[in-house]
Amino acid sequence: MxxxxxxxxxxxxxxxxxxxxxxxxxxxxxxxxxxLGAKNLVTKAMVAALLGESPSTLRDVPEISDVAVVRSLLEVHGVQVQELGERGSLVLDPRGVESAHMEEIDAHAGASRIPILFCGPLLHRLGQAFIPDLGGCRIGDRPIDFHLDALRKFGAVVEKLPSGIRLSAPRGLHGANIHLPYPSVGATEQVLLTAVRAEGVTELHNAAIEPEIMDLIAVLQKMGAIISYEPNRVIVIEGVPRLEGYDHRAIxxxxxxxxxxxxxxxxxxxxxxxxxxxxxxxxxxxxxxxxxxxxxxxxxxxxxxxxxxxxxxxxxxxxxxxxxxxxxxxxxxxxxxxxxxxxxxxxxxxxxxxxxxxxxxxxxxxxxxxxxxxxxxxxxxxxxxxxxxxxxxxxxxxxxxxxxxxxxxxxxxxxxxxxxxxxxxxxxxxxxxxxxxxxxxxxxxxxxxxxxxx
The missing domain is CATH 3.65.10.10 (Enolpyruvate transferase domain)
Structure with missing residues (x-):
């Protein structure tokens, strides 16, 4: 493959x-x-690999262009991506993660909206992140306000630039109490990917509970995260100081x-x-x-x-x-x-x-x-x-x-x-x-x- x-x-x-x-x-x-694996899980699990201190293995990865975009963005940030002999299997090694130039991120992101989910992991690993202008299918307004509001509550500093948005975390990221106005899948993923390494406890209210979200939680738990799901769309994440890689077959x-x-x-x-x-x-x-x-x-x-x-x-x-x-x-x-x-x-x-x-x-x-x-x-x-x-x-x-x-x-x-x-x-x-x-x-x-x- x-x-x-x-x-x-x-x-x-x-x-x-x-x-x-x-x-x-x-x-x-x-x-x-x-x-094979769900587009809405595979691309997010690939981003989650950034959080680990050791390589991750993701299986049943489909051959689609969204996967190619995430792969190229990971590689631009110093993640080594290799294919295994098993069809649809990738090994993602984040040990050499590094900052990337805005121009490189913009060039590799294309019309994808996935760069917004790099923010939490990159803030943890590098202390900064950049989001280019986001594209995606023309099916209506898909604002990133939910994402930015959540990141601010974690302690991120958001700076809007003509070419995109720069984020930094001069004092690190801490747990937060977050209420989503709508159970947004993307915003729920953002909170999960950010909260697992934030100091303290995060409570997410009105969270999305799609099967792909539950599978992402399974990925993060394999890495060492502590995440519990409570009734009425509440997810509680206890931050941990270190995560390892995972081995996971996608939903x-x-x-x-x-x-x-x-x-x-x-x-x-x-x-x-x-x-x-x-x-x-x-x-x-x-x-x-x-x-x-x-x-x-x-x-x-x-x-x-x-x-x-x-x-x-x-x-x-x-x-x-x-x-x-x-x-x-x-x-x-x-x-x-x-x-x-x-x-x-x-x-x-x-x-x-x-x-x-x-x-x-x-x-x-x-x-x-x-x-x-x-x-x-x-x-x-x-x-x-x-x-x-x-x-x-x-x-x-x-x-x-x-x-x-x-x-x-x-x-x-x-x-x-x-x-x-x-x-x-x-x-x-x-x-x-x-x-x-x-x-x-x-x-x-x-x-x-x-x-x-x-």
Whole structure:
């Protein structure tokens, strides 16, 4: 295995975000795909290696561009990264950690938001950190205020510069009592990565409790951290003066698993997702059952297929244990083939239905309500930023010329093109590499008919 370096690769095929696919649709996807470690855990566990005084080993690392970005940022800071013989295994040695120039950090960060999570570990190891201007998918406002406010409470000094943000800890970092206004995954990770080496006790209230967060806690505990989880989203971290390296196999990527499930349903195919587990996908599987899709849970994965006529469903995205926002985009493609009316309430991000414009262009009947829908019972509390999408189906899809807007939306466009009759041109395909390993090779193995034309 060759993990991504400066040039993104997918299964040996090179190309940037501007790569274009010509997809001939109308063919069911059938076969087996394997999911490795979750993007939302692997990249954070790689950062956690900075905290150790000895090397760490991380297993089931997927070959995605986000991993390449974190690897390059670690190497810029003096961390030695080596690949083991076992596929997807990395050894991260932080013993030579050193400061990096702002220009180097900016150059290697690209559009990734991961540099913000380097702050706590670097403040502990070096006493300073730098964050360049942050990018990421264009799915709404993703402020770093939660992160900066938490770092200030730990004792960090934040200095805003034209090129980014410089942080320092002239008096070291100490425990803090932190209340998040929203159970942000990123801010929870920030607190965990900072509190484990801070002097004293940290209490984090309204924390995110996603499975990837729990897996990060497991990583940190292996390193020597003392972390306990209490009811009502409270996490207590007792700071320790020293951490060692870890040996950890990452939790599977439930986002990728749900994406392939939606692909099987949308194309009326059958896909076995090797490595998927029931427990972490419980909420998603409940929705599939309501839709009328079929799945079989096996010891080594989950088999997904349409099974029969799909039914309309109402979905409300929410933080864990609710329905993930990353699940709704590929699911909407499948819902275009469901009988009746489906409603998806997006409560996590304020601008995540932009991808539906391409689906409408392909023949879907989707109406987006920018201010949400106020009628009907709700389980998830309404938020001022929420939107709603109403999908009427089933509607046949036809080929179109579309451009990938973001990671999950881009995957959804590809699956819609594979479900549609005729040929589609899908541009900017490289964005999908941020979260889907060996994407084109997996499509080929599932019987997809496409050409790379750019």
């Amino acid at each position: 060759t993990l991504l370096g400066d040039t993104a690769t997918t299964g040996g095929r090179k190309g940037g975000e501007g790569e274009v696919l010509a997809i001939r649709g109308g063919r069911p996807l059938r076969g087996t795909v394997q999911v 599977f990527d439930r986002n990728e698993a749900a994406s392939w499930a939606s692909a099987a349903i949308a194309t009326d195919g059958e896909i076995f997702v090797e490595g998927a587990r029931q427990q972490e996908m419980l909420t998603f599987l409940n929705v599939l059952r309501k839709v009328g899709a079929d799945f079989q849970i096996r010891e080594d994965g989950i088999l997904f297929r349409r099974g029969g006529q799909l039914r309309g469903v109402t979905v409300e995205t929410d933080v864990h244990p609710g329905f993930m926002t990353d699940w709704q985009q590929p699911l909407i493609v499948a819902l275009t083939q469901a009988e009746g009316r489906s409603i998806v309430h997006e409560t996590v991000y304020e601008n995540r239905f932009g991808f539906t414009q391409a689906l409408v262009q392909m023949g879907a009947d989707i109406t987006v309500y920018p201010n949400g829908l106020q009628d009907g019972p709700r389980r998830v509390p309404r938020r001022s930023l929420e939107q709603a999408a109403v999908i009427n189906g089933p509607t046949p899809l036809h080929g179109a010329d579309i451009t990938v807007p973001d990671l999950r939306g881009g995957y959804s466009h590809v699956i819609a093109a594979l479900a549609a009759e005729g040929e589609s041109t899908v541009r900017n395909i490289g964005i999908i590499r941020r979260g889907y390993a060996d994407f084109l090779d997996k499509l080929t193995a599932l019987g997809a008919d496409f050409d790379v034309i750019g």
